[in-house]
Amino acid sequence: MSSARLFFVGGLLSYRALFGWLSPWILIPTYVVAPIFQILLFVYIGRSAGVQSDEFYVIGNALQYAAIPCVFAMTNTIAGERDQNTLGAVLATPARRIPLFLGRSLPVIVNGFFVASFAFIVGGALVGISVPTSAVPGIAFVILVTAFACTGLGLTTAAVGLLARDTATLSNIVFGILLVFTGANVALSDLPGWMSTIAQGLPLTHGIEAARRLADGASFASVGGLIAAEALVGLLWGLVGYSTIRVLEWQSRIHATLERA
Amino acid sequence: MRNGTGDRPIGPVRLRAHHVRVFAIGLRFHVKALTHSVFFLLTSVFMPLLVATVAYYMYKAGNQPGSLLYVSLGAAVYGIWSSTLFGSGGAIQWQRWQGTLEVLVSAPTPFVLVIAPLTLATSVIGIYSLASTLLWGRLVFGIPFHVVHWVAFLVAVPATILGLGLLGFVFASTFVLYRNANALSNMLEWPVLLVTGMLVPLSLLPGWAGPIAWLLAPTWGVQAIREAAIGGTPWPDAGMTIALGLVYLAIGAVCLRHFELAARRHATLSLT
Secondary structure, three states, rough: OOOHHHHHHHOOOOOHHHHHOOOOOHHHHHHHHHHHHHHHHHHHHHHHHHOHHHHHHHHHHHHOOOOHHHHHHHHHHHHHHHHOOOOHHHHHOOOHHHHHHHHHHHHHHHHHHHHHHHEEEEEEEHHHOOOOOHHHHHHHHHHHHHHHHHHHHHHHHHHHHHOOOOOOHHHHHHHHHHHHOOOOOOOHHHOHHHHHHHHHOOHHHHHHHHHHHHHOOOOOOOHHHHHHHHHHHHHHHHHHHHEEEEEEEHHHHHHOOOOOO | OOOOOOOOOOOHHHHHHHHHHHHHHHHHHHHHHHHOOHHHHHHHHHHHHHHHHHHHHHHOOOOHHHHHHHHHHHHHHHHHHHHHHHHHHHHHHHHHHHOHHHHHHOOOOHHHHHHHHHHHHHHHHHHHHHHHHHHHHHHHHOOOOOOOOOOHHHHHHHHHHHHHHHHHHHHHHHOOOOOHHHHHHOOOOOHHHOOOOOOOHHHHHOOOOEEEEEEEEHHHHHHHHHHHHOOOOHHHHHHHHHHHHHHHHHHHHHHHHHHHHHHHOOOOOOOO
């Protein structure tokens, strides 16, 4: 019971703390305006370059933008504790670590889902793409799984944030890498082989591909493998992140390095 | 105005020389300080490189290799824009975090001479981004870098830096009042990149984008640099970039004075 409370209430409180750092009047437009213009930018570059359809860029960028709330917020919910000088107190508690850390990821996943969904709907409407109604529930599920996978990566960047002070730079770098490697704007077949190989281990790659196929009329069952791959990638990144956090917590107790980074 | 000892009034000529000196030293100081910031350099160089990379691959995939220099120059100006936007967003906020904002505002030196060099320095730092983007295009994608009008190119680049730096000054001036306004500046990155034609020809954009683009110095700056490099008439565009920069300076100075007074009146300088 206390673990469930820690998972849900602790996660919600941690998420609300983000708004202490950033006013909702600024944070919400950031989630609403920026992804729409990212979509429009790449749609127009695509038209100028004469490559791919508008739908390709709407789906790629809408899903890719889930990385902003998922990676940045996930990193800040944990690494931000150190900036507030509360990390030591959090880690000194006897609370179970899995609900403590993973509880923080749930609101982030929900946030990422809504941001990407909004971008997909509004961005799609603005450039006039048409997606079969039957594909919408499947795409919504893919967006949810993609947000989960991005949050797994966010947990890893949060762990790295315990070693390096500059989490904003780190999150920007991760966002940029996802923009280039995951096929959000350039089809994997147009990227060099080594880049498309790396992309297989990154969140978004399989989710974006699945959403595009669903929008083109593929059945949900036919993209099941891609969705499973996306979930697996997210799970693995989440495990890496969680394990790293535990190792660093253990190390920090031995060497008193928690606040030093 | 009186000199440091309070004895002798300073004449208008010496006062002007004093202001120029404060501006020049401020610019030099901030360029050096920002050059030492790994965070700032990484942010202002890395993202433009990645966006440039995506654009290169997109144009290559579209079998339009002739457009690559056009894109490369646009991405290079985006680097200056990104650096300026990030820097101008942080200009006031960094002073607030360091506890120096109140000291700077209460100093007898006009506040505009303190903030304008900082925002201009952020766009000067964009030169790193410009150079790295052009170099990246040359080394990784084999994009040839030929400049048709070298003199015009060497004028267009500083003109663009000036225009963008002073646009950043307008943003920074409005941020005196708001604690999180620097986050708003992040939101402007993609919209300005889109409407100013850095990566997309303006003719492809919807009609509403045109009038907005004309009011923004990056539009004219990137046109000046492109026309100097690829061939054309860069001088009118460079002139327009500088003219808009001067307009931004006037707007920014008025806004800064107004918001500074409001912040003093409501005692919100460090609290907002």
